[in-house]
Amino acid sequence: MRFSLINAKASGLLSGKSCLKQDRFCLWNILSKVSEKFKGVEDFTKATNEFKALIFDSLTIEIFGTNMNDFLTKYGLENNEWLMKLYSERENWVPVYLKHMFWAGMMSTQRSEGMHAYFDGYVNSRSTLKQLVEQYEMAIREKNEKELLSEFISKNKVANYISQFGWERQFQHAFTHEMFKLVQEQIKRLWYCNVNPLNEDEESNEDGTERYNILERCIINDWYHKEFVYRVEHREHGQYFSCNCKKFDSSRILCCHILKVIVTKGIEVINERYLFRWWRKDMHRPYIKRFFAGGYPIMTEEYKKYHVLEGDFTQITDVVIGNTQKMEYVKRQLRTLQVNLS
Template identity: 40%
Template sequence: MSGRMEVDSNVGDNPSINIGEEVEEPKMGMCFSSREEVYTFYGKYAKHVGFSIAHRAQHFGDDGQLKNFAIECSRAGERKKRSEVNPLKPSLSTKIGCKARVRGSVQKDGRYKLTTVNLEHNHDLIPTDSHHFAMNKKILTPVKRRLEINDQVGIGVSSNFHSMVIEAGGYESLTFDKRDARNYIERGRRLRLGEGDAESLQSYFMRMQAHSERFFYMIDVDEEFRIRNLFWADARSRVTYEAFGDVVSFDTTYLTNKYDMPFAPFVGVNHHGQSILLGCGLLSSEDTNTFVWLFKSWLSCMSNHPPKAIITDQCRAMQSAIEIVFPQARHRWCLWHIMKKIPEKLKGYAQYEAIKLAMQNAVYDCLTRAEFESKWEEMLATFNLYDNEWLGLLYDERHRWVPVYVKDIFWAGMSITQRSESMNAFFDGYVNPKTTLKQFIEQYDNALRSKVEKEKKADFNSRHKLFDCLTIYGFEKQFQQAYTNAKFKEVQEELKRLVYCQPLFLKEEGSISTYNVQEAMVVCEKMKHVDFVVYFNSTECEVQCMCRLFEFRGIMCAHSLAVLVRRCINEVPSKYILPRWRKDVDREYACIKTTYTGFGNDFNASTYERMNKKLIAIVQLASNSKGKTKIIDLGFDEIKERVMKEESGDGSNLPCSRKSPICTSSTQGATSRKVKRPSCYQTKDY
């Protein structure tokens, strides 16, 4: 086959390939700027030759960056043997073990180079079949408009599609089929909101913007300028992101049975571990382009500061959009979503219960990556699961969901075993499957008001009530004084485990001491001793445990604390008391008045907005100059004293009576209480 081919005229109806355009065969050594460009190139070749393609294996390094990948013929892989599935429920399968594929690797200069090219297929290639493949189907804009108009006047899907067939001169002249037409019409119906819905949205947005200039919203419209997607975030959500936007959970759920419209909230966690809303959207579909639009809108709203980590379910469209919009963010799949699919994916095997237990043991009980990979391989070999596509995909993407692969960075306490937050969790009690869009807008403020009130109560309790210490160790007192009650309880759970931990000194190399901490625990109703390796750096007073609890949740583990006790260290360095969990930090968003919360009738939101802009402008003038920063600090302190002494009505009604009137994140350092930096006593083991 020659290296270059002319495209036949009978494929010219696809807008992605023009008549006379040359299509080049893939060759080893070809370089591209992105994986998407490789896929587009290979897809164009596949369309001309007569097959479809799919992403397959990909490998990521320890840093989470893509190293190599493969795109293969969609007929690759073997179908399940009849004994492995329900013989009474036969199913169609395209899998016949085709080996045609391309493999690529990411070079040091960022280019994507083809390292393997196999163009040989074990099945017939018929170019005229290409328009039946899903990857090649497309409904052009004029056709979309015709389908929608016919649907609005009451023409059924069958008659609607049949008219298109006649107008095009036959089925082979269309780039879509009846199913595609039905799906598009159903998506179009979601855009035609019910009576009062559009008015409710418009009224809500206008009310929010009138209340605060910092209210943000974006509207995505189709070719006919009809609403397609929405995104909005109020002032409090935007400022809250500055404090707690390091880790974000993103999930979609359907707002109503009537509209079948995905509602997409961005959710974080605050200093109490409570869910906080960081913006939300209403979508007409759940494809990559829609998620890209939503993520870019959200990023623009948050001053182009992407999250460090994001949690989603196992959705390819979301994953692709995250790689485009948040390329540096660590992306993790929610383990709950994956493990709940075990019955669906593995129930057909005769040894299902044993397979399920083996998989759970590999996922939950392993402490190292090598241990996980060994147990996973043992599971595949024992039950002959090598041909199971689902397990193959999960293994290829293990860095996104297996606990030992995701515990190396901070996830703000979002457990790997719980379900990621969704609308059902965040708006529980205010929204149900029968809620209309108009009702949702009306309940939206009520739900957020309830969340704010719960945070205020937790703040109050943390300031005025303390849990008793369980031990005599000074570091427990440190955490009691610094952390919110919810986070201090998590510390105490680790302190309780000290009873079951026995630290053993192994060796000392320079300033690094190595310990083996043996913990007694119950696994599957049996007592078991598990060994944890802990390193202590006496020079930096740093402690690190292989369980990585501090890196993952920001809470020191029992194993690390056991080593500190062994070394007679009674206080922990300030680096182990995270500001994120502190109860004595003044946070700017608490001063933001919204339509669902406020600080009394005397508080003037527009005055706060005006003063806040002035303060931010002053802080920005300082840049990184220590001299200017010192001047501003002294000036703010003077202003604070003068305001507090003012006895007039204007001076007695501050927006934050407990806090400094200067409530910006840029000035927190000047107004927050000072934290004592404990000394680090170092002793030798005997």
């Protein structure tokens, strides 16, 4: 059995020493087969919902294993070859096995869904190869225009805040509107979080680490209530936070559990390390160089200046690219410029 793979290295965001490159099975393809593979299962709708819940809501690897075994027994699927094959390769598709790595907030369902939506209205099954090429260019141009407009709005309009927390202002001023909305989604979930008391053996902080149990409750639907206790750790020295939900590790957005501890401790300003630079509105995005001026009547003056500067740098690169001495010279000059301009 073959499943589509997603290479998680998206737009260069995953290229770094702290990030691992790993292929993920496409959850969209997996879940699209459920109707076929669960045919004949008693209470099909409930079984399907429970299967999705154990995939997305298992907090630990151990919990996933227990939930999966209970699910197979409950619905008599112990001999289902498809599920057995999936389970044997669970490290490549189950979120709990992958959440410790940075995926730029990308779900493994997004390639199939995203590619279909990306070209909606441009091509269909009857499009010729010539039409595909022409429409592809138009689709790319529209998406790039939207990205430029979104960037312009982020830099020139202030998004509304929804709380009185000082650290929300930090995200408001630093993040693009879209990423700030994701932070606000976590702020809204604070309503469902409570700090639980620790056991005596959990309270020890000899290593300078404070530990918190955060109970999160929410109703998913009329038969399933999500209730998990998350463990948040905080080190005052260095202002480090971590949570076993691993949301910050995988998406670089602080989870509601860490935010609950920040609120509990009365922290008004968070460390800059949690204002991930790729999500910042002042971040220059190199891939913008694929844009061309003729296709973008709404292009900002700021970008036009950037485009001119980029063109000068491209010319210099063309001159030195084949000469090691000249390349080293340009690198030294650039480092000097960075120091002088910062």
